[in-house]
Amino acid sequence: xxxxxxxxxxxxxxxxxxxxxxxxxxxxxxxxxxxxxxxxxxxxxxxxxxxxxxxxxxxxxxxxxxxxxxxxxxxxxxxxxxxxxxxxxxxxxxxxxxxxxxxxxxxxxxxxxxxxxxxxxxxxxxxxxxxxxxxxxxxxxxxxxxxxxxxxxxxxxxxxxxxxxxxxxxxxxxxxxxxxxxxxxxxxxx
Amino acid sequence: xxxxxxxxxxxxxxxxxxxxxxxxxxxxxxxxxxxxxxxxxxxxxxxxxxxxxxxxxxxxxxxxxxxxxxxxxxxxxxxxxxxxxxxxxxxxxxxxxxxxxxxxxxxxxxxxxxxxxxxxxxxxxxxxxxxxxxxxxxxxxxxxxxxxxxxxxxxxxxxxxxxxxxxxxxxxxxxxxxxxxxxxxxxxxxxxxxxxxxxxxxxxxxxxxxxxxxxxxxxxxxxxxxxxxxxxxxxxxxxxxxxxxxxxxxxxxxxxxxxxxxxxxxxxxxxxxxxxxxxxxxxxxxxxxxxxxxxxxxxxxxxxxxxxxxxxxxxxxxxxxxxxxxxxxxxxxxxxxxxxxxxxxxxxxxxxxxxxxxxxxxxxxxxxxxxxxxxxxxxxxxxxxxxxxxxxxxxxxxxxxxxxxxxxxxxxxxxxxxxxxxxxxxxxxxxxxxxxxxxxxxxxxxxxxxxx
Numbered sequence: 001x002x003x004x005x006x007x008x009x010x011x012x013x014x015x016x017x018x019x020x021x022x023x024x025x026x027x028x029x030x031x032x033x034x035x036x037x038x039x040x041x042x043x044x045x046x047x048x049x050x051x052x053x054x055x056x057x058x059x060x061x062x063x064x065x066x067x068x069x070x071x072x073x074x075x076x077x078x079x080x081x082x083x084x085x086x087x088x089x090x091x092x093x094x095x096x097x098x099x100x101x102x103x104x105x106x107x108x109x110x111x112x113x114x115x116x117x118x119x120x121x122x123x124x125x126x127x128x129x130x131x132x133x134x135x136x137x138x139x140x141x142x143x144x145x146x147x148x149x150x151x152x153x154x155x156x157x158x159x160x161x162x163x164x165x166x167x168x169x170x171x172x173x174x175x176x177x178x179x180x181x182x183x184x185x186x187x188x189x190x
Numbered sequence: 191x192x193x194x195x196x197x198x199x200x201x202x203x204x205x206x207x208x209x210x211x212x213x214x215x216x217x218x219x220x221x222x223x224x225x226x227x228x229x230x231x232x233x234x235x236x237x238x239x240x241x242x243x244x245x246x247x248x249x250x251x252x253x254x255x256x257x258x259x260x261x262x263x264x265x266x267x268x269x270x271x272x273x274x275x276x277x278x279x280x281x282x283x284x285x286x287x288x289x290x291x292x293x294x295x296x297x298x299x300x301x302x303x304x305x306x307x308x309x310x311x312x313x314x315x316x317x318x319x320x321x322x323x324x325x326x327x328x329x330x331x332x333x334x335x336x337x338x339x340x341x342x343x344x345x346x347x348x349x350x351x352x353x354x355x356x357x358x359x360x361x362x363x364x365x366x367x368x369x370x371x372x373x374x375x376x377x378x379x380x381x382x383x384x385x386x387x388x389x390x391x392x393x394x395x396x397x398x399x400x401x402x403x404x405x406x407x408x409x410x411x412x413x414x415x416x417x418x419x420x421x422x423x424x425x426x427x428x429x430x431x432x433x434x435x436x437x438x439x440x441x442x443x444x445x446x447x448x449x450x451x452x453x454x455x456x457x458x459x460x461x462x463x464x465x466x467x468x469x470x471x472x473x474x475x476x477x478x479x480x481x482x483x484x485x486x487x488x489x490x491x492x493x494x495x496x497x498x499x500x501x502x503x504x505x506x507x508x509x510x511x512x513x514x515x516x517x518x519x520x521x522x523x524x525x526x527x528x529x530x531x532x533x534x535x536x537x538x539x540x541x542x543x544x545x546x547x548x549x550x551x552x553x554x555x556x557x558x559x560x561x562x563x564x565x566x567x568x569x570x571x572x573x574x575x576x577x578x579x580x581x582x583x584x585x586x587x588x589x590x591x592x593x594x595x596x597x598x599x600x601x602x603x604x605x606x607x608x609x610x611x612x613x614x615x616x617x618x619x620x621x622x623x624x625x626x627x628x629x630x631x632x633x634x635x636x637x638x639x640x641x642x
Contacts, residue, residue: 030408031408031409031411032358032359032405032408032409033409034351034355034358034359034409035341035349035350035351035355035406035409035410036349036350036351036352036355037347037348037349037350038340038342038348038349038350042340042350043340043342043348046340046422046479046481048420048422048430048481048487048489049487050483050485050486050487050488051485051488052485086297087297088297089297089298089299090297090298091296091297091298091301102499102503102504102505103501103502103503103614104614105614106614106617107499107503107614107617107618108617109494109499109617111494114494114505115490115493115494116488116493117488117493119488120488120489120490120493120494121490123430123487123489123490124489124490127427127428127430128326128327128426128427128428128490131298131300131327134327134426134427134428135428177503177504177505178493178497178504178505178506178507179504179505179506179507180506180507180508181506181507181508181509181510181511182506183506183509183511183513184511184513184543184597184599185602185610187606187610188513188599188600188602188606189597189598189599189600190594190598190600
């Protein structure tokens with residue numbers, strides 16, 4: 001073994017404990033160069049809307065417009081009164097009511113009473129609703145039907161317009177109702 | 191609340207009173223034995239019964255899921271068996287093995303769950319075909335040639351990884367459990383369901399193979415303030431959860447292998463996120479996208495669903511770790527011990543916070559505890575199989591197991607949990623029930639779900 005190899009070996013042992021690949025370990029760039037670049041246009045196929053509203057699409061809607069969308073696309077499962085439906089083959093959540101019930105012995109968790117962010121409702125409807133045709137609503141229809149559900153829950157007024165600017169500003173009734181996970185629960189340790 | 195009567199008959203034992211047993215000495219201990227008999231003596235198959243009496247059975251009726259039905263010879267040493275590779279090159283289980291997942295009777299079959307038959311499992315690994323399921327928009331059929339994983343957001347170079355790309359990268363192979371945080375949600379108030387499949391079956395363990403997220407992160411480069419990662423599935427629910435970056439870099443796996451083969455479609459084919467020790471809902475199946483961010487996205491699942499409502503009306507957010515837990519699978523609910531004598535108590539123990547340190551068993555409702563034997567080697571965030579030799583004297587007893595993990599956390603009683611989290615209705619704190627499970631054994635040997 002030459003001195004150079006020995007030196008490399010020793011350095012490798014000291015640095016990485018993997019002597020056989022010591023030269024590779026010394027290079028600054030450890031990327032493997034696998035994967036393909038994506039463009040902004042590619043990424044426009046995706047969305048996920050955080051509470052800040054970042055990524056909300058153009059478009060707008062009101063509860064008045066949303067009533068039509070709800071009747072056509074949502075009421076069959078969620079009910080004309082947004083009361084939900086647990087019948088076999090349906091299983092749709094109740095969307096309004098339950099406000100003030102969370103600390104009682106019969107908490108009723110609905111969009112109105114429990115959901116902390118209106119952006120979540122927009123994201124979810126655009127993403128996964130209606131159940132029989134997920135992702136089929138236009139952005140205007142999503143804004144409208146979100147406005148309708150929020151207005152029925154008396155969170156916004158029926159004539160308010162929701163868009164990328166106004167939606168993140170909607171204050172949900174249970175906005176401050178969540179706390180960080182306090183676990184592990186220390187009383188459960190020996 | 192859902193009662194056991196809503197489950198298909200296949201999830202229940204039929205021999206509770208012992209009167210219908212052909213062989214009272216053995217039958218009835220395991221629900222599967224009754225299942226097997228029911229299958230062999232299917233209604234109307236008097237011919238089959240006669241053939242068995244004469245020493246042979248014609249294949250008739252329907253094979254159990256995952257099996258093929260063949261004639262049962264009088265004496266298998268006196269005739270040739272089936273030719274090699276006649277199964278087309280992929281084997282099936284024996285036609286005499288009937289354990290199946292059972293769907294929880296939610297109203298909608300596309301957003302529902304099925305439970306692993308824990309009492310029928312042997313060893314520590316869950317067969318892939320029996321791994322529990324939780325889907326929110328059915329099981330998609332995905333062509334891996336058209337599937338890829340996009341990694342973008344707060345990264346230097348957003349990239350798309352094809353399945354070929356992912357398989358080129360260095361991989362890890364690790365055994366981990368996945369448990370739905372809703373496991374046992376019917377059992378907070380009173381003993382509700384009968385079998386351990388129904389009370390604990392949202393738990394499964396596999397050997398997973400895939401690429402560490404940290405490997406992918408190196409390829410794209412993370413921005414300094416990146417703190418959360420949104421994971422998104424390619425199912426009809428386009429399921430999303432936000433995961434802390436700390437967890438993603440620690441041990442998150444982009445998994446494509448399960449128990450030595452490609453992940454099953456029900457488990458996320460061709461790739462899923464695997465977050466050792468985290469609640470099952472976060473292990474996004476059919477993974478198609480990871481978006482790096484500085485804040486969580488507050489998706490529907492992580493706000494309105496998988497949060498824990500406390501008695502004061504506030505709810506815990508991002509309760510991601512699964513605390514230590516254990517359950518006895520033999521004897522367990524709806525079984526029947528044939529009489530006093532020696533038995534081997536056995537079950538599973540697991541912790542989302544590390545290795546299982548030890549398991550204790552009590553045969554007197556938790557007054558005294560004895561150490562159980564660990565039958566498999568404890569690994570981080572993986573189940574262990576435990577066992578305990580027991581002589582039953584024929585008197586009524588309550589059997590319990592208790593897990594201690596390597597952090598020193600001791601599996602609590604239900605009362606201890608309720609003292610912390612409250613007990614205010616079926617829509618309150620339903621998730622993360624990791625309390626000690628009690629099985630009552632009556633004088634007649636019947637085993638039932640009890641609160642002790």
